[in-house]
Amino acid sequence: MARPEQCSGCNKPTTIHLSQIINNKIYKLDICEDCPLKKQVLDQGPFSLSEIFKIAMPHSKASASMVCPECGFTLAEFEKRGRMGCPECYTHLGSSIEPIIEEMHPGTTHAGKCPGLSMKRVDLHREMQRLKQDLQSAVQEEAYEQAAIIRDRIRDLEVGIESLAEEKAESAEEKSGG
């Protein structure tokens, strides 16, 4: 693979090429002689977020222009702020920041507390979205029998979502009342 000609830090021509192995992954960094990034990288200083973003972010124009359809946030924006735009960004842009997450944390899979009702609800909403898409394509393909089956399942799911909302309201009342 050809070495990038532009510095990862400031877009000047590169003169220094580093690779670093973190958690069995190779991160390549190409920087210029007088880059502000150079000092940060060469000093093995304490954990700094922006450095790691810069090292770990895959540098391709395609990924930088990736957009979260929920909130319009881009990966380029993430590189600037180090913060995501909305929870759904993790679904749509998540694959690009995986190396950062791996680098930062001891694991990549949640091992702690889970919210009970919210999680059920999120699952039902996801299922609903999937069914609606299926319904649309069934209608487009004029597969009306199939569409009818999907419609029934959507109706069942709506009932499920409603009863979950009630359950939630009740448990909230119960707790604050008692």
Next chain:
Amino acid sequence: MSIEWLVMQQGERKGLESPSYPVLLMSRIRLARNLAGYSFPGWAKPAQRQAVYDTCKEAVAAVPQMSSSAHFEVGGLNDMEKQLLVEKHLISKELCESRGSSGVTIAQGQLMAVMINEEDHLRIQVMRPDLDFDALWSDSSALDDELEKRLDYAFSPELGYLTACPTNLGTALRASAMLHLPALVLDKQMEKVVRAMNQIGIVARGLFGEASDPSGSVFQISNQQTLGESETVIIRRIEDVIRVVISHEWKARIRLFQGNAVKMFDRIGRAYGILRGGHLITSSEAMNLLSMMRLASDVHMLPVQVRDSVDRLIMEMQPAHLQIGRGKSLAPGERDEMRADLMRRTFTEIPHPDPSKLSFVDSGVDTGTSADDVKPDEG
């Protein structure tokens, strides 16, 4: 609800709790939570921020833990009031600078607070004067459960609680303790301690003054990693580390007093002298002097109650506390004068540090005969 509520409750906060503890000033757990379907506060449009604020504020007010609480909208506070809340560790500087539609609900006793629209939609925090992360976790998790009944959290089975910053993913839990480590600083061991902590994902930073020269030797120690381990594992590790640091601090204290007792007595005596007789004291100088008084109290050269006074003074001598106490804003020079007055008034009531009372009984370290090397016989 007015800011006076907070000032008036100040005594109560201290009054409620058990006495202060050697080395430890405070421990805290913070949980970050966000609502599904809304942009994070830093990216949300004003209307969305407002919608999140209203929803969260209502939910927080409805939970039983907040049945007696006060809510402050940041936009409704002046700079001095905001600063007061920062000095009390109830809100962050980031919340002060937020773009509107943000606030904090503070429970009675000021040991529990929920920030709305800081970096995340919700920041739940619970504090204690002692070191008991199990209790902090159980209190913060119970508050979290109550909120979750009323709100739809953004959560993914893989990444856990979804947060604005990827550093908080997973448990979104930050456990921290404020430690007073004057002997490790004097003994020039802090750098080594900090480096060792960093290697296991725990960070330490000076709480007052500059990063390079933390005044008062007060450090905040907290976990950096949140994903891939359970809350219990995280808090167990940090509590273990904090206990080790506390025991290192005690060993360094014993070593310092053994190595050159007169030098330590002199440091403490001079600090006392300035606090009792000074007329102009900056906040950084005051932190360093009070640090010596806390140390003197930990080693029984001063009565243990002095430690409570020191902790109260650390809070009350800060700019916003001083100015709100006086009811007007003061120039820095005037503040230094008021601060010195406050110290003189307090220390007039406090006896001179007594080297003959030196004792490491609270250290939990077996000092054997060595402590007696510096401790005059009580006979």
